[in-house]
Amino acid sequence: MGMMEESSGRGTTRRAGPREQENVAIFGSLRTIHNDLTSIPADIIAVREWTRFRCRFGCAAYGTHFCCPPFVPSTEETRTMIAEYHSAVLARFDTATFPSGPDGLPPSRGEILRTVQQTIADLERAAFLAGYYRAFGMGASPCALCSTCVAQEMLDAGTTPTPADAVRCRQKKVMRPSMEALGIDVFETVKNAGHSIEVLTGRDDPPIYFGLVLLD
Template sequence: MISEMPNVKHLPAERVSSAQVVQEAENLGCANVKVISVHEITLGHWVRLRCQFGCSYFNQRHTCPTFTPTSDEMADILMHYSRAMIIEAPRSADVHSMVLNLETRLREKGFFRAFGMGALPCDLCDVCTIESQCKYPDQARPTLQACGIDVSQTLLNIGWDFAVKFQPCTEGHTIGMVLLD
């Protein structure tokens, strides 16, 4: 496990309240927003297995397995965060841009580790440059499921049972997440 350097100084992101973070997302047009503890995020090895056996994007996109963190690696990553923001976009086409925009805005507010992900595969290129380097590494983000995040259970954990109907990696999925601090 990688630990942070104790003498590294960060802007005090803790001074930014959850209400202010929610307001940022609402200003972008998010339909629903909730700041949660990372302990409410459910991980499972079976989620990635479902990617491998059932998704045509497996090993075909830089943002899908086998190129993404495993659920064990994601568990280690989550240890460096205390909060995350779950968003529901009004349309599935909006999720990626909203998550990236929120990530950028939150970094400007001192959340230097802000990192966004959505539940839809990357569509930045017509054909993924899987044999070479990603053309858009500043915009490409792994899917929640690719990292072993059980989206449905996480949504149930936070009381969003209305959003559980969405099937991962399918059109109509409007869920995104930004890891905060």
């Protein structure tokens, strides 16, 4: 399947297939919400089992956020769901370009992640209202919409949360699972989309986050 890549100086330009050409109008509309977008075919989204192992054995958020494993769908469910789509939009967030706060300090990681999560929710809603009724967004990293997730509050109270308890989330309209939480290999997917991406080697290096909105 073909892919349409907007010229950004970071990737290659490939010929758009017929379905991607049909999405030009919505793509332009979504760029009024967030400019750094790439229209991609859904079949370049890589779902890999190893990502969930990294969640379980490398991330402190595992089991403490309802947007993270084990409260989210499995990699197999993710793979099956993505197979129902033909096109998607990849959103890039370069934190080096984020404005400083009123105190002159750079935004905190929590502030950045809240911006990413809200933007993905706004993109999903805009696509839905434009007629893409199957639109579904995915963010990056554990949710930061609340200072403490309800799942963590339950653990602190001595109760083990279950996937069914996710209904207690205070930000259901905005909270979406991250790409990696659902088993998506972000590095491989981003490279498939024509972007360059590297592992950060310094704690002060500004990260680049990616989100995804499945369209149709």
